[in-house]
Amino acid sequence: MLSTRKPRRTPEGEAFAKLAFAVLRLSGYLTAAGDALTKPLGQSSARWQVLAxxxxxxxxxxxxxxxxxxxxQGVQRVADLLVESGLAEYQPNPQHKRAKLLNLLPKGQEILAEIRLRQAVWxxxxxxxFSADDLVSVERLLNQAIDSLSEHDPS
Incomplete structure (x- = not known):
């Protein structure tokens, strides 16, 4: 049964909720920008992330x-596409018989280098x-949030 109580957030909880929403919005814009940067090279943001x-x-x-x-599973699908398109290959993993290692081929390295050039301009x-100091502070805060979320089970 769902609770009918109105949730009460602390000021910090409210601020974190607003930050989380802003990060989700930012993620959408970053994915769209990444797709636009990589599309001329026949790639996507997801492929770029796995290549990188x-x-x-x-x-x-x-x-x-x-x-x-x-x-x-999502990474597996992208990795398989990178292998199919000749940008990467699977290699044996000395640490695990079934979990092969993904390795970039020269064509994948070239594509990634071109994406990085395009991304640098953007x-x-x-x-x-923005100021570099402000961006470094926000990055530090986001990394702290990532660490906290990785340690905290919401259930």
Whole structure:
């Protein structure tokens, strides 16, 4: 049965709820911008994220999912598409028989380098509207929120 009580938020809880909503809105805009940056190269924001994660060394799909805060199944679908399109390959994982490692192929590295060039122009344009100190402070706060959420089960 659903409660009929009106929820009471502390000032901090109310501020966090507003921050969470703003981050969700920002996420939508960032995904759309990422899709626009990568579309001319036949990619998407999701593919870009997985390419970028795999560029730091061969990782399993589960490891990439943890790094990106995404579902393993979602990353698996994207990784399979990257392999099909010749941007990445699966390699044996000496630590786990079934969890293969995703490794970028030269074509994937080239695509990622081009995406990063396009992204640099875009982030420089957006970034000049803010102070670097403010952005560093917000990043620090968001990372603290991510750490808190990763440790707190909402149920």
């Amino acid at each position: 994660a795999a560029s730091h060394g061969a990782l399993s799909v589960a490891q990439i999912a943890r790094v990106l805060g995404m579902s393993r 982030v420089n344009e957006i970034g000049k509207r």
